[in-house]
Amino acid sequence: NAGVTQTPKFQVLKTGQSMTLQCAQDMNHNSMYWYRQDPGMGLRLIYYSASEGTTDKGEVPNGYNVSRLNKREFSLRLESAAPSQTSVYFCASSEARGPSSEGYTFGSGTRLTVV
Amino acid sequence: DAKTTQPPSMDCAEGRAANLPCNHSTISGNEYVYWYRQIHSQGPQYIIHGLKNNETNEMASLIITEDRKSSTLILPHATLRDTAVYYCIVRVPGRGSTLGRLYFGRGTQLTVWP
Numbered sequence: 001n002a003g004v005t006q007t008p009k010f011q012v013l014k015t016g017q018s019m020t021l022q023c024a025q026d027m028n029h030n031s032m033y034w035y036r037q038d039p040g041m042g043l044r045l046i047y048y049s050a051s052e053g054t055t056d057k058g059e060v061p062n063g064y065n066v067s068r069l070n071k072r073e074f075s076l077r078l079e080s081a082a083p084s085q086t087s088v089y090f091c092a093s094s095e096a097r098g099p100s101s102e103g104y105t106f107g108s109g110t111r112l113t114v115v
Numbered sequence: 116d117a118k119t120t121q122p123p124s125m126d127c128a129e130g131r132a133a134n135l136p137c138n139h140s141t142i143s144g145n146e147y148v149y150w151y152r153q154i155h156s157q158g159p160q161y162i163i164h165g166l167k168n169n170e171t172n173e174m175a176s177l178i179i180t181e182d183r184k185s186s187t188l189i190l191p192h193a194t195l196r197d198t199a200v201y202y203c204i205v206r207v208p209g210r211g212s213t214l215g216r217l218y219f220g221r222g223t224q225l226t227v228w229p
Binding site: 035045103105106107109 | 219
């Protein structure tokens, strides 16, 4: 049981390049999320998908797009990377059946450097 | 979601109890208290959550004051592997676009020393 899988684990981009971060979960969760974490900061929500077919902006959506490809997969795209997007990106999923089952599961992260 | 306040850092001797405080004085009646931790370079890990009763699981105990304005996460016998940043989050759980999000602050860096 893999949980949440993110690819790639590391990436270096040049300013202006594009790339897609992939995330897949095998827990049949309805909701999926993308966060970024900068040094000394907590996690900030970029985009989320409450259920298949829906996506919404979080705290810091500018410069990003997302696609909920199916129930398992939620991708994050940087169309034109900027140095300010250098960060660690985490994908997460959850199944909000109610307060007793509210734990989120996070992936191991993608470390992105934009030069 | 209500704001939380946590000390930026704490330390604890291995084998002793680690008590991590969190203030959430503006918590509303339907908001739960959640705790997560993040070991260096890894994704956050869910620990425990509660509404108003004290909770215990295999990882930790959660003590919530009667007025619910503060809580304490207790790791009863801290080990070196418990060194991590611990996040206290207050939110309303459930489905839907406005309820499913999880907002993190800066947390408390717990260092367990031998």
